[in-house]
Amino acid sequence: MRQALSGIVSKSAFPLKTIMILAMAMTFVVADVASSLAAKSAAIVVDAKTGKVLYSANADGRRYPASLTKMMTLYLTFEAMAKGKISRNSPVVFSAHASAEAPTKLGVKPGGSVAVETAILSIVTKSANDSATALGEMLGGNETNFARMMTAKARQLGMNGTVFRNANGLPDPGQFTTARDMATLGIALREHFPQYYGYFAQRSFLYGRQRINGHNRLLGRIKGVDGIKTGYTRASGFNLVSSVNDGNRRLVAVVMGGTSGGSRDNQMAGLINTYLPRASTRGGGDLVAKADSNAISSLAKVLLPKHDATTPDEKPVAVAEADTAVADDATVAQGDSEDEDTAQAEAPKLVVPAKKVKTVIVSAPKVATAQVVAAYAEPTPAVDPVNTASVPPGWAIQVASSPKQSEAQAFLDKTIKQAPKVLADASGFTVAFDKDGATYYRARFGGFGSKDAAWKACTALKKKKIECYAVQQ
Structure with missing residues (x-):
């Protein structure tokens, strides 16, 4: 390698020592690139x-x-x-x-x-x-x-x-x-x-x-x-x-x-x-x-x-x-x-x-x-379940609809703060639907096993002046 570099340096303005340092640096750069690619493996x-x-x-x-x-x-x-x-x-x-x-x-x-x-x-x-x-x-x-x-x-x-x-x-x-x-x-x-x-x-x-x-x-x-x-x-x-x-x-x-x-x-x-x-x-x-x-x-x-x-x-x-x-x-x-x-x-x-x-x-x-x-076989942490009926069959409560998903989600957050006990076992979610060519979002709470359970929760929400109705998924 030194002979090859000597041939190069004879035609170069840089001294041999400088070229040797550059060559070593390039070797480390190539190694770093290869290492960074392999590091993902x-x-x-x-x-x-x-x-x-x-x-x-x-x-x-x-x-x-x-x-x-x-x-x-x-x-x-x-x-x-x-x-x-x-x-x-x-x-x-x-x-x-x-x-x-x-x-x-x-x-x-x-x-x-x-x-x-x-x-x-x-x-x-x-x-x-x-x-x-x-x-x-x-x-x-x-x-x-x-x-x-x-x-x-x-x-x-x-x-x-x-x-x-x-x-x-x-x-x-x-x-x-x-x-x-x-x-x-x-x-x-x-x-x-x-x-x-x-x-x-x-x-x-x-x-x-x-x-x-x-x-x-x-x-x-x-x-x-x-x-x-x-x-x-x-x-x-x-x-x-x-x-x-x-x-x-x-x-x-x-x-x-x-x-x-x-x-x-x-x-x-x-x-x-x-x-x-x-x-x-x-x-x-x-x-x-x-x-x-x-x-x-x-x-x-x-x-x-x-x-x-x-x-x-x-x-x-x-x-x-x-x-x-x-x-x-x-x-x-x-x-x-x-x-x-x-x-x-x-x-x-x-x-x-x-x-x-x-x-x-x-x-x-x-x-x-x-x-x-x-x-x-590592220990599995306990899971605290919260019911959701976002897939059929099941019953949910609809509390609002909005042209913006963020607004529908905000309404869900507000509702659960107003009635945390009523919705303790429920889960909020939004559902998209089309109306006159525009997309709207329904704000709903799922997790009710029957129509009666959903209506009972809705009645409790109405007592808190929160409008709602029960719907089957």
Whole structure:
């Protein structure tokens, strides 16, 4: 190197010592850049039959989930379906807030609606942010309440390193998770809702006359891969949770912070090829304990960290890719929109033959004694439930309507201050509706199990000079 530099310095105005210092500085700069990219990386491979961790790198470091967030949105959706609160044909109304979410999105106008199944399919394929928000508002009354439900459910599942702030995973510095927690959620989705898990294997679906293709390019490329979810923002890098089932063995693997979609997919493929043969052919009991309370009829009073204290680790240890992984391709895109359609560089898209949408229903196995694997066995904090009837069936009390959602929400806040005892077991939420081409917002309180209960509460409010009426959801 010194000889090469000597050749350069003979034609340069700078002395050799200066050039040597510059060369060393450039080496450190390149190393810092590589380190900053790798610093986002985290990965874990879990035997989904035994819970044994087969591979782990930075699995407990805080990372931004991006669209992996939608896995929890779908968990709560499946839970509502399993308990009969909603069906796959229930309408999901898109508020102005949901319709205004950044791409990728389904593009439903404010006041419009789609069936629950359509919303699910748009999430597992297109990673539609507007659909995720609309489902969250449907299940939680508003997205803030739903995020609290998501976080509470995470605690109940043993995901103690996760906080949710929204239903779709669009950038929020207060929303974070870990690779281990995402593996827990991936396992729980299959164990708790086998009858709905087939949605994650959907590669495309028809929306009107448009065929929408999925982002998960490992489906059909790696034998045994049957889901689950991709994710990308500029801050998170490229994320992927994969479930693999070869008939005898099952894995759930997580890769977070990839520098491109292609390199992330290649790393995942390497992990699967390496560790699937090492997975057990025995076992099969539940690994993730089911939550005792109904996340649709309960709104957890979880204590969320302050907004400025929840960013991912600033100096995590870099993770090395599996030996069989292919070298990274191009770097990530600019901007923070979900999902991977916004990335400048991606692996070639998988050509998926057109096929009709099919809902796969799998017979639920007999419930085994729930056990929590040591890796997920941290204590779960208690949850204080607050009822909400923001999804049908149920009864609610309407107290106002306004052309502005903020005004409707302000009226809810004012009402609960005026009558805290009357509404102690209720939850406020807003519902968007169209009138003469304009969007308005109804201010309602849900959580009433019968018409009589709703009318009784309304009568008590009227005694406090608060106008209201009962309405069935």
